[in-house]
């Protein structure tokens with residue numbers, strides 16, 4: 001390996017950027033960097049910011065990062081969304097100037113495309129977060145667009161998950177009923193400058209009151225991200241949640257659960273790769289054609305593929 005690791009550990013941002021580029025492409029070389037840097041990870045507080053499209057996740061993430069900077073913390077941001085304003089500069093017109101953040105040496109942002117065919121988040125996202133953690137950021141913020149599955153997956157990577165809702169849409173209550181509320185450690189009603197914010201807060205409170213007795217009730221906070229309002233309380237709630245995890249022993253349990261998830265998802269990727277390598281394309285096509293023609297069931301076809309590497 002080159003001297004990138006040394007420069008990374010000395011705090012050089014260019015080395016961080018280059019290592020992340022290699023890591024996100026999920027190459028064997030990228031994995032060597034993850035391996036080398038892993039012993040330095042585990043100190044950052046990983047915060048997931050999730051919610052519906054257009055709910056203000058990017059604006060909120062930027063405003064939260066600004067609040068963290070005001071308190072003297074260093075912040076890494078991963079936006080898992082190809083249409084993120086971080087990359088397109090659409091945020092320029094907003095009151096909170098993301099561009100200022102981009103020039104701040106205490107903030108590092110990276111946008112990543114969501115995943116491919118297998119559902120959930122690409123393993124490379126976990127690796128990018130791990131590398132940012134190793135760099136020494138106090139917080140790593142992960143923004144994901146809320147498509148249900150991604151929200152649940154992000155909850156696996158993040159230690160505190162913030163679910164962003166908006167007044168007057170009604171969609172969020174639907175999504176919450178579908179079980180997404182279970183992954184939320186903190187509920188945010190963003191766009192609190194719009195009418196109906198207090199109504200939504202009451203609805204959310206009513207929904208939470210249905211939870212089984214003794215279960216944790218996530219705090220509900222109002223923010224107006226474009227004006228930078230409510231971010232101090234949100235950061236306080238994030239820090240309080242972290243403390244709560246530490247004192248209750250849930251942190252250790254959560255870290256073990258994350259580790260299990262990470263190991264199994266990487267193992268699955270390795271096995272799939274081995275199967276692909278052991279299977280000539282023509283053989284795969286032949287099996288696929290038979291399944292499509294209903295001459296063979298997909299379980300038998302998959303078992304034949306798996307048999308090629310299980311010997």
Ligand SMILES: Nc1nc2c(ncn2[C@@H]2O[C@H](COP(=O)(O)OP(=O)(O)OP(=O)(O)O)[C@@H](O)[C@H]2O)c(=O)[nH]1
Pocket residue numbers: 052053054055056057058059060081083084085094145190191192193194223224225226227
């Ligand atoms: N009125 C109001 N508008 C807001 C607020 N926060 C964000 N917005 C606006 O809502 C729009 C969407 O904001 P984004 O931050 O891009 O939302 P997002 O959830 O990241 O969007 P996607 O990543 O595309 O799903 C933008 O026009 C923002 O300026 C707020 O607190 N009040």
Ligand SMILES: [Mg+2]
Pocket residue numbers: 057058059081083084085143
């Ligand atoms: Mg966004």
